[in-house]
Amino acid sequence: WQSSDGNEIEAMYVDAKDSGVTLLMKNNPNKPYELGWERLSPESQALAEGIRRLKEELTPANPVIAPYAPAGEKRKAAILPRYTQGKWKNYNTVLESAVYDVALHSNGHTVHIWLKDAAESEDAGLGERAKRVPLSVNFRPIYYTRPGEHNSRVHRRIKTFDDAPFVSNERETTVLAGTLENDATFEYHMEINHRGLSFWGEIEEDRKEEFPTFFSIAFYSPNFIPNVTNMALKEIEPIVGDGSLYIDPMESKRAKIPMMMKWDDVMKKFAGAEWNPIKSAEFMGKPFGSHKIRVTPANTRDMYYRWSKGYSGIYPFQAIHLVHSTEDSWYLRHSREKDIDYSKYKDRGEIPKNKRLNVNIIRGRG
Incomplete structure (x- = not known):
């Protein structure tokens, strides 16, 4: 240039x-x-x-767009307007940049992130999208059908969207508002641009709700070796390489969690309250190419940001969860109490903009 x-x-x-x-x-x-x-x-x-x-x-000049549809007899959850063909099939809002691609799924609560390999030439091209399962950010309205029993946790479905946004590959700020299946109202906010990603939101529901909702926003690093069960360890190690999660705990110094360390060993090494909650987290190493992925709340006051293993898997490369919420929401998600006075936990349904979850992806780890 x-x-x-x-x-x-x-x-x-x-x-x-x-x-x-x-x-x-x-x-x-x-x-x-x-x-x-x-x-x-x-x-x-x-x-x-x-x-x-x-x-x-x-990009198709006249792409076929499916319309918004609320939940009904044939559909358990509302669905946003969406592309029906091409690589953005079933997505509503798309950003393609030199460093990453980002797309809001038509379910309204999942955002997928694909890292981009560097372009072969400095003069042209957006780079190639990495051929792996995408990273994701999820808005999570959760409730328990049997309070105190964690195996009764359920994700609330979206019943309707108010003024559902049309598909776009240029929109930087998206606001999704509507009602959940229990008639609670919600607002999910996201800013998606070349500088980074930000997420916040809130849920309001009747104080007499039998099964109250608690809200969080989660970043997922998924299993990026889908056929791992059919692979020998010597085949896996070169793929995972030096992949690691770096955490900055509130009560301890920065620590490194290698993705090839078994979860059992990780939990033994990092047992205790000093390793959660955290202030920030970073993913680096071979699975992420030359990228550094920094996932950080804008403010941690009265908030609880923690790392944990995925729902299954022996190694961290099979899934890592970072979950951001208020302290009230965190307590309710992990409480074993069967009789809870939910009126004491008024902040369980909100992550305000000044405490949003930020995701910054930098190519070139230095």
Whole structure:
């Protein structure tokens, strides 16, 4: 790339609009910059316009869109407007960047994240999407059908969306509002752009609700070796390599959890209250390529942010959960009490914007 005054620009193309061209600078790969067209040389303007047209050609000009549908006799949960074909089938809101792809699923509570390999050329291309199970962020309205019994936990379904947003590959801020199956109201907020991702929300329900809801937002690193049960350890180790989760506990110093350490050994090493809750978490190593994934609450006051193993699996590479909620919500999710006075836990249904969960993905771990 070259500026209008002849200076070389080492960067990768991210996007182009009428207002300008967005580039990811080599010396600052975590912060895209938009340059006005007039700030680029004629040759670079032509290059950006060519990439923009190619991207438009690869995106169907008239994609088939399925309409919004509320829950009903044939559908247990509401579903957002969504693409019905191509790689974004069943998704509502999409962002394609040089570092990652992000898409809001039409179920309204799951956001998938795919890491992007670097483009072969610095001059062009958005890079290739990593061929693996995506990372995900989930809005979680949970209740227990039998309070105190954790095997009775249920995820509340969405019954309706208010003004369900139409499909988009340009929208940065999305607000989903509507009603859950028990007629509680909800608002899920997400900001998705080239600079990072943010999530917050709230649920309001009748104080007389028999099975009260408690709200959290979770980041999942899934099992990225789906056929692991058919593989020998010597085949797995080169794939997982130095993959690790780094945690910053409230009451202890930073610690490293290698993904090839068995969960039994991890839990023995990191037993005790000093390892949870945490202030931040980072994923790094071979499974994530050259990316560093930092998952951090904006504010931890009166909040509880913790790491845990997935629902199954022997090793951390088979699933790691990071869950962010208020202290009230955390207590109710883990309480063994059968008779709880829920009126004491008024903050169980909200994660405000100033305490949102942020996800930042940086290519180039340094």
